[in-house]
Amino acid sequence: MIFKKTVFSLVLALGLVSANVQAAEHYQIDIKGMHAFISFKVKHLGISWLEGRFNRFKGSFDVDKANPSNNKVTVNIEVASIDSNHAERDKHLRGKRFFDVKKFPKASFVSTSWKDLGDGQSELVGNFTLRGVTKAITLAVSKVGEGKDPWGGYRSGYVGTTTLNLSDYKMKEGHILGAAADEVQMRLSIEGIRQ
Amino acid sequence: MLLHWFMAVGILGLFGLGLYMVELDYYHQWYQAAPNLHRSIGVVIALLLLVRLVWRLVNPMPTGLGKRWEVIIAHWVHRLFYGLIIGIIVSGYLITTADGQSVSVFGLFELPALLDGFENQEDIAGEVHEWLTNTLMVLVALHALAALKHHFVDQDATLRRMIGRKG
Incomplete structure (x- = not known):
């Protein structure tokens, strides 16, 4: 009887532990329905904003509501999918003088820490790799919403923003453009579907 | 004949301009003007080629000088020239217009x-x-060497005819 009880509580305990492990919800970024956008803007001659986006990427994130510091985000971007709505510029951006996509086809972000700042705001730090250069970057993340979708799934969405410096990524053209176009504002607007 | 030299100068000019413009810095004064000029001259070359091909259709071709195999090769080289130039014009047009912009x-x-x-x-x-252009330039070099060969080795009238002198 005692033995039975012990086994029972052991099973219960194991169950709790595994429940704890599974407490993080896993989300895939919705790229099928494409409810996700990775866009950028950079100053043109210091006069106006030039905007564009990356059309092809994929990624996932884990949300641990009990312990947000366990949250994780991974995003992989196909650099050649850059789109600034001007074919000749895009060709130039993919070339050797900018992103050199033949040599460096992928850019990636892998989170290393998530700090909940309360009120739906968080600070996300991770390693960003672009053009073979890996740098730790910080994104200001704000939660947009979550809930059931009408088709039987569960979704949650965030917006993350950060500023990159072209000079960090060894682009010849970035060097030529100089300080006027060094800062690039990035914005990741993503919706994940819970798995 | 005049058409030949106009196109020769235009095409060689475009080749040089093309090489030059892709190396220009963004802040260079010619950064926008050079590609504009390149595109515009390209369209003019296209029109000249059209005139030349129509001319070829309605006028008898001059008989080539030299051995039979030389004449046959010369014919094929000409066709290759036309094919390459058309390919270069079309591909250039497709770069600029890829996002629906006009030339x-x-x-x-x-x-x-x-x-x-x-x-x-x-x-x-x-x-x-790029590749069609590189091929064209190799062919242009051979074409020029062949013309010089006609003039200096064979000492025939091919080159003299091309600069408007009789025989």
Whole structure:
């Protein structure tokens, strides 16, 4: 009887532990329905904003509501999918003088820490790799919403923003453009579907 | 004959201008003007080629000088020239128009984008444009060497005919 009880509580305990492990919800970024956008803007001659986006990427994130510091985000971007709505510029951006996509086809972000700042705001730090250069970057993340979708799934969405410096990524053209176009504002607007 | 030299100068000029413009810095004064000029002259070359091909259709071709195999090769080299030039013109047009933008010709008129963009159009067209041009330039060099050979080795009238002198 005692033995039975012990086994029972052991099973219960194991169950709790595994429940704890599974407490993080896993989300895939919705790229099928494409409810996700990775866009950028950079100053043109210091006069106006030039905007564009990356059309092809994929990624996932884990949300641990009990312990947000366990949250994780991974995003992989196909650099050649850059789109600034001007074919000749895009060709130039993919070339050797900018992103050199033949040599460096992928850019990636892998989170290393998530700090909940309360009120739906968080600070996300991770390693960003672009053009073979890996740098730790910080994104200001704000939660947009979550809930059931009408088709039987569960979704949650965030917006993350950060500023990159072209000079960090060894682009010849970035060097030529100089300080006027060094800062690039990035914005990741993503919706994940819970798995 | 006049058409030949206009096109020769135009094509060699475009080759040089093309090499020059892709190396220009963004802040260079010619950064926008050089590609505009390149596109415009390209369209003029296209028109000249059209005139030349029509001319070829309606006028008898001059008989080539030299051995039979030389004449046959000369014919095929000409066809290859036409094919390459057409390919270069089309691929250049496809780079500029890949996102639906038109080609402005000296600011006088615009050639609209006709083809619906295919995936990575500007990149593929760019590679084709470059490789066809490199091939054309090799062929141009051979063509020029052959002309000099006619003049100095065979000492026939081929080159003299091409600069407008009789026999």
